[in-house]
Amino acid sequence: MSILAKKIPLFNSPAKSSKPHPKKKKPAYVEVNSDDNLNGRKKRPLTGNTNATNYTKQPQAQSTPPRKKQRLANALDVLQEQRRQLPIAKGKEALVREIREHDVTVLLGETGSGKTTQIPQYLLEAGLADSGMIGITQPRKVAAISLAQRVSSEQGTPLGGLVGYAVRFDDVCGPDTRIRYMTDGMLTQELLGDPLLSRYKVIIVDEAHERTLRTDLLLANLKRILKARNGGTDGKGKRKEGNPLKVVIMSATLDAEKFSDFFYNAKIIYVKGRQHPVKIHHCVQGQTDYVDAAMRTFFQIHVDQPPGDVLIFLPGQEDIESLQKSIERLANQLPPNHSTVLVVPIYAALQTNATKAISIPAPRGVRKCILATNIAETSITIPGVRYVIDTGKSKENRFLTGSAGGGFETLLTRDITKSSAMQRAGRAGREGPGYCYRLYTEEAFTAMAPTAEPEILRCNLTQSILQLLCLGQDIQELDLMDAPDVDTVSSALRTLFILGALDSHRELTPIGRKMAAFPLNPVHARALIASKEHACTAEVLDIISVLEASSTLFVDVADKRTAIADARRKFIHPAGDHLTVLNASRAYQAVGGSDEDEKVDKISRSARKEWALAHFVNERTLREAASIRKQLQQRCDREGIDWRVSCGEREEPVLLSLAYGLSQNTALITPDGSYKQTIGQAVVKIHPSSSMADVKVPAIMYDELVYTNQIYARGVSSINKSFFATIGALNRREA
DNA sequence: TGGGGATTT
The missing domain is CATH 3.40.50.300 (P-loop containing nucleotide triphosphate hydrolases)
Structure with a gap:
């Protein structure tokens, strides 16, 4: 002691x-955010169909042996009993009535209320989906998947049957799907093909209080769609014939009124949690x-x-x-x-x-x-x-x-x-x-x-603005809950202009339209497009797939830095981080044979895992990068870019292609050895995690600047002064 | 000398 x-x-x-606190004394605070305890591990998945690794895209017609059938029936009874016990079950009729009577409903649900799993089922049973679909959006993939698993087992149907989900890389929905859980990004993407989202009768936006960029853009579009499909927005306006939409916003208590205000004083309903x-x-x-x-x-x-x-x-x-x-x-x-x-x-x-x-x-x-x-x-x-x-x-x-x-x-x-x-x-x-x-x-x-603060006020909007332009929408004219900063918008527009995605009239150029065809940061999309003409798409695709993954490639643990440096040495390319990433990614792909045919067997998988651990690279990042690369290859096929074209050992074409995207992110060395931006005045320091941290070269390009206690450039490569100075103009001329 | 967390037809 x-x-x-x-x-x-x-x-x-x-x-x-x-x-x-004893029961009668309410705790000062209760959690009001998510209700993921509904899909927690206490309630085991009850059929094989609910196993994440076990689904098929088409629902299977299984012949179930009688004994197993009985067991499944009992399990279903247990699930139905659990459903009836949920706090929300008592308010079922009232909830359905309110949603039926109003175009927009704001639902405040505490954790454990069961709102996200039950309301879609209630609305379907009540016939509110008519012959269409109920879409439920989530900010995160895992939530969309596990909710769909839970609800499909409650319905006693295989995943991808009555209930399905859609997230990036994975669409488990079939012709019978009526309840579709998805990420909000997926639904925003659907707008491109169907601006009125006409196959949905009901759209439920869950976790709206998180105010992610995608949720905010979706809410703005839902308001527009309500006007187009319903005429009025609060059920009182002039009704249009045809295909009205119902919108349910689900949020935590703290800012529910803001959603109600945004949707013309939509009714707020409170659901107690457990x-x-x-x-x-x-x-x-x-x-x-x-x-x-x-x-x-x-x-x-x-x-x-x-x-x-x-x-x-x-x-x-x-x-x-x-x-x-x-x-x-x-x-x-x-x-x-x-x-x-x-x-x-x-x-x-x-x-x-x-x-x-x-x-x-x-x-x-x-x-x-x-x-x-x-x-x-x-x-x-x-x-x-x-x-x-x-x-x-x-x-x-x-x-x-x-x-x-x-x-x-x-x-x-x-x-x-x-x-x-x-x-x-x-x-x-x-x-x-x-x-x-x-x-x-x-x-x-x-x-x-x-x-x-909503994300739209805090983040780089370049990619979203490009997407909106493809929808024919101007972010500054869109009816958003919070309008983004003028400076953020003009900075994004300037970037798009420099990349050649916009002309001087703010009109989308052919390059811009092509860039938007890829689910990529515009900077990476521009590099990918440039790689076609410089015949190095294979290399550029490998690099940007890793850069687009959500975690970094190289692992860093403070007290293993010597071992990490030793293991990393063999990947390090003198030209810098981009080609170092390429080396590491290719070394990984070579372990246990090529994965071009997706036939990486069990032995190769464990060999790769071991290899990644030994070399201090994050395998999760590399696996994610592989999915991204595959998706990009498919997109390349459609856009007429041959992704197999490689420049072999030559580094120049790769760096040049990347520079098309990173032309704004460049800096020159000064006499005192620091780097100064070519656009802008900031002195930037190379991040210590970079392979370029201790090297002095005449000019650099970098993936991004991060300010922590200094302005650091991350993802740095050496660049030939002769070509980078003119590349901004190059972009525009080609556009 | 040092990076929280999501996400995309």
Whole structure:
């Protein structure tokens, strides 16, 4: 105990006697965000059809043996009983009535209400889908897939039958599909082929409070579609004959009125959830060193409190690594009468599949301590958590335009929002009563912003603006809940002009239209198109597939940096990061034979896994890149680009093609050895993770600028001064 | 010398 005695506890006697709030006393906060406990692991999938790895695109006509049939029937009974027990079931008739009577309904549903799984089924049963479809959008792929699995098993039909899903790379819907779960990006894409989304009778936008860019663009388009298909928007306007649409917006409580206002005072309906009480402790004093405070609080819980896993929210990988080390070190010094501690880190860049380690329950007498970024706020459900420690911090990404070429991102640690804090606390009450220890004062909580700023105000809009232009829409004329900054829009338009996607009248050029045909960042789309003429599409495709994947290729763990540098040396190309990525990606693809025919067998798969681990590259990134590359190859076929064309060992064509896309992201060396942008005035430093960090070359191009404590260029390659200076003009001339 | 989290016919 000596290690703890020296430190003053942060929380006054968290009380062995202090029980969570009794039932009659409502907890101060309940989680109101997602309802993914409905597809949690307590309720096992009941038929083979619900297994994610086991579906077929066409629903199978299975001949089921009688005994199994009986078992399935019983399982279905159990599911139907569970459905009836859901809080939302009591309000079924009223809900259907309200939705039937109004064109737009805003639904506030707490966690565990069952709204996302039940409402589509209620509406289908009530005939609101008529002969059309009910579409339900989600911001994340995993949610769309698991919800569809759950609902299809509740219906007793195979996935892809009555109930299906559509996400990138995966459309599991058939001719009979009436309930379609999908990502909001998929539905936005559908607009291109069908601007009125006429095959949907009902569209449900779930998790709307997250205000992702795609959700916002979808909401604007739904408002337009309502006018076109319904005449009125609130059910009172002049009705049009034909094909009216119903829209249901599902959100957390904090900003429901904003959605209602946007849709002409749409009716708001509140649905109660089912969540266990969480007792919240605030710090008496603000903490400056939140990592140390988290460590002390953890041991206070570990020593004083009954068993139960602890989840600690931290801003980033660096803090997670350092806290893991100090907790493990101190846990070893505890007297043997204390249970052992198992620390599990989780953040997106982790190369191993973190969800696996988390879902394995800790053995008896072991307390699991999960150190997570806000990946655990929405994307990953962690079972068994009884205690949450919330540092109140997260990293926030913001796009700044300024004069810095294509602009740059900032990535700074900031205070979270109230909505985030409630979400984090709610993670302690999923399976039973829980506790949340906030490493900030109650006053600090009160002072937090209620919700995060919508993404449309924070991110680079180049790709979305290009997409909208293909729909014939001008982002500045679109009726959005929040209009983007003028500077962000003009910066995006300038980038599109420099890339040759727009002419001087803001009209889409043939190159622009071609760029939009690829699901890519316009900068990468431009490089891909340029690769055709420079006969190096195979190489460029390999590179941009990796750059477009959601995690970085190269793994970095602070205390393994020497081993990592040794393993990486063989990939490093003197021209820089882009060709280094190409080397690593090709080395991976060569392990266990080529995967051109998709016939990577089990042995090759494990060989690749081993290879990736040994070389400190993130295999998840490479597998994702392979899917992206395959999709891009198909698109290339349609657009008349031969993706097999390779330039062999020559590096010049590859760098030149990339430079077409990155012409705005270039810098020249100055006499003092720093790099200064060619467009814009900023001095940029090469990010330490780059293979170019210690090399001086006359000119560089880079994938992006990130401001943390300096402006860093990431994804850097050396570039020939002679061609890059004119390339911006080249783009425009060809357009 | 150091990157939170999503997503695309």
